[in-house]
Amino acid sequence: MIQTRKTLLILLISFFLLLIGIIIAYETTILIPGKLSGNKSLIFVQIVMQLSTLVLIPIALYLFKFSYINKSVTNPNSYKGFLKWGIVRICLLCIPILFNMLFYYLYGEETGFFYLALISTISVFFIFPTMHRCQEERNPKNEKLE
DSSP: OHHHHHHHHHHHHHHHHHHHHHHHHHHTTSSOTTTTTTOTTHHHHHHHHHHHHHHHHHHHHTGGGSHHHHHHHTOTTOSHHHHHHHHHHHHHHHHHHHHHHHHHHHTTSOHHHHHHHHHHHHHHTTTOOOHHHHHHHHSTTOOOOO
């Protein structure tokens, strides 16, 4: 369990380090913001990112409630299912965060993308891989395995 938690935590931290790298690159003008400013694709990209972000957040938060996934996560013989679906859940939230921040800077600081990234970032706190949360999700019936 400890190794699985560390793997999930490293994945989450690496996503946020990449996000901070994107922010630093654009804020220090290493990369020039606004390259797509005024582009007609803005409306299409906004709709796609809004729909994908707002659909993926509930899916990521309730992912372990689906019966097939719950059986894989709570399998007492292996932690592989828990690790696999934990990685999927983190990616469902963090990949849209990265794209939203990238589009925020590419389209000349269009605030809609920033707010979508902020909403997704807040949602990450509900799946943050603490030891208690990992144990609760792995053993949902409070069957503590010592």
